Amino acid sequence: MKLFFGHPGDQPDYHAYEALQIFGLGGNMPEFVPEEATMWLRAVYDDGCGVTVSVPDLRSSKELERFIYLKMAELTGYSSPWGCLTGVRPTKIVNQLLAAGMSPDEVMSELTTFYCASVPKARLALDTAINQKPFLDRQASDPSRIGIYIGIPFCPTRCLYCSFTSNSIEKYRKSVDPYLELLRAEMEDTAALVREQGLKIESVYIGGGTPTSLDDERFDRFMRDVAANFIDGAPYLCEFSVEAGRPDSITALKLASMSSVGVSRISINPQTMNDDTLRLIGRRHTAEDTLRAFEIARAAGFENINTDIICGLPGEDTEAFSHTLDEIGHLSPESVTVHTLSVKRAADLKRDERREMLSAPVTGSMVASAFSRLTARGFRPYYMYRQKNMVGNHENVAYCLPGRESPYNIHIMEEDQTILALGAGGVSKFVAPGVIRRAFNVKSVEEYLSRSAEMAVRKRELFKK
Ligand code: SF4
Structure with a gap:
């Protein structure tokens, strides 16, 4: 069957496009036919017969999305688990x-x-x-609470599905020290801005990349810089998180550095506990590395550990995913973030033949089994988001034991809190009732090294009315 969507003008209506995108994931994105006076959907079957449905001029964008969704579902026989809900949140x-x-x-x-x-x-x-309501209520009652995000854009290797700002730490070895130096200057400038604006730091989140890809000495210095600027004497702080990310980058010395400056939550992210898949997706560690990382993190006193896992990795079936859930169960993390694989434009997987190994129906049963097994153990979902191009049109959900929520993750998703972001690729967000303004740091490390002054100005401008 071939599908066509006729629309006036060069571009289809944004809401119509969003509704049609759902079917792109189901393998049925229609061909666009511009320059028509009205909107219509047409299906042409293999025997050459066709059916045309005219799309009424609905005043509400939600009704338009719904109408197109229902007609497309009828024409294609595909229905999305999220129906015509199209947003990220x-x-x-x-x-x-x-x-x-x-x-x-x-x-x-x-x-x-x-x-x-x-x-x-x-x-x-x-x-x-x-x-998440108590966190949103707390923020609404005190909008001066903010989050700080600091990015380290280096990783040991690049994962097949990665679309983030990440660079091989080996290839960028010479840039690491200049990067950390400028990042320290950005921290000092941002800390001054926080003081000038009378902001209350509620959370500090170190992400990337993989922050722990730095060597022990540089990591320790970096953590002390973070503490000096944002942690020491921050009376409203309730979260200090570090994405320890790759299990093979975690050492006893880095754990000691984090512990000494008061890190309250770390993430150890195996993504899968199957070594064959880890090799396939380009991560240079094993399931055994994850077990070791957990062991030394517990020994170092970390009592709030998150793990990220992914449903729908190439070549994995429900049995392989179930093995990952079993192994994670033995490790007893306090939170588990269950992602659905999303194949984005910037990811190597987008152009890789291993993309053929993805299966949408299997992903659905993985998502369902993660939900039932985690909730049966007392975990509850506390933040979630959807992305374009997710296998099977599912979602990413973080589950945690009561009291182990990450406020930073809730607020970044709900967009109800000002976030100041530092480092390459950071996006700062000024949030006030009815207003969201963003300031973007450049993504590439090279540009970050040459354009820091310009980014500092942009961040300050966020606070100008
Ligand atoms: S660890 Fe994360 S940031 Fe680094 S390459 Fe893999 S997906 Fe990208």
Whole structure:
């Protein structure tokens, strides 16, 4: 079957495009036919017969998305687990519905009937919104609370699916010291801005890349710089997180450095506990490295450890994923972030023949089994987001034991808190009622080294009315 979408003008209506994108993931993205006076959908079957549906001029963008979704589902036989919910943050809609006075049952009904979401997805979005509500309420009552993000854009190797700002630490060896030097200057400048604006630091999050790809000595110096600028004497601080990321980059000395400056949460991210898959996706560590990293982190006193895992990795079946869940269960982390593989344009996987090894139906059962096994152990979902190009059109969800939430992750997803971001690729966000302004740091390490003054100005301008 071939599908066509006729639309006036050069570009299809944004909301119509969003609804059609859902079917791109199901393998049925229609061909666009511009310069038509009206909008229509046309299916041409293999025997040459066709059916054309005209798309009414609906005033509400949500109704337009819904209409196109339902017609496309009828034409193709494909339905998305999230129905016609197209945004990155399904919880935002739930929060809006709850704020409008709907009861949880009414929200469930709206998500499943108007948005056509499946019952498990509607329940997931609702439970997540309920679990994060205390954090959103606290922020609403004190908008001067902020988060700080600091990025180290280096990794031991590049993962096949990576679309982040990450550079091989081996290839960039000469840039590491100049980068850390400029980052220290950016920290000092940002700390001064925090003081001038009377902001309260609630969380500090070190991400990347892989921050622990720095050697022990540089990592220790970097952590002391972070502490001197943002941690020491920060009375509102309730989270200091470090993405320790690759298990093979974690050493006893780095754990001691983190411990000495008060890091409260680390992430050890195996992604999978299957060595064949780890080799295939270009990570230079083994499942055994993850076990060792957990052991030394526990011995160093870390009591809040997150692990990231991925559903839908190339070549994995439900049995392989179940093995990962079993192994993670033995490690007893306090939170588990379950990603669905997303194949983005910048990822090597996009152009790799191993892309053929991805399977959407299998990914759905992995997502469902992660939910049931984690919730059975007392974990609850507390933040989530969706991305374009996710296998099977699922989502990323963080589950944690009660009291082990990461406020930084909640606020960055819900966009209700000002975040000051440092380092290459950092995106600072000024948030006030009805206003979100962003300031972008350059992505490439080379440019970061030459354009730091310009980025400092941009960050300060965020606070100018
Ligand atoms: S560890 Fe993360 S940032 Fe580094 S290459 Fe892999 S996906 Fe990219």
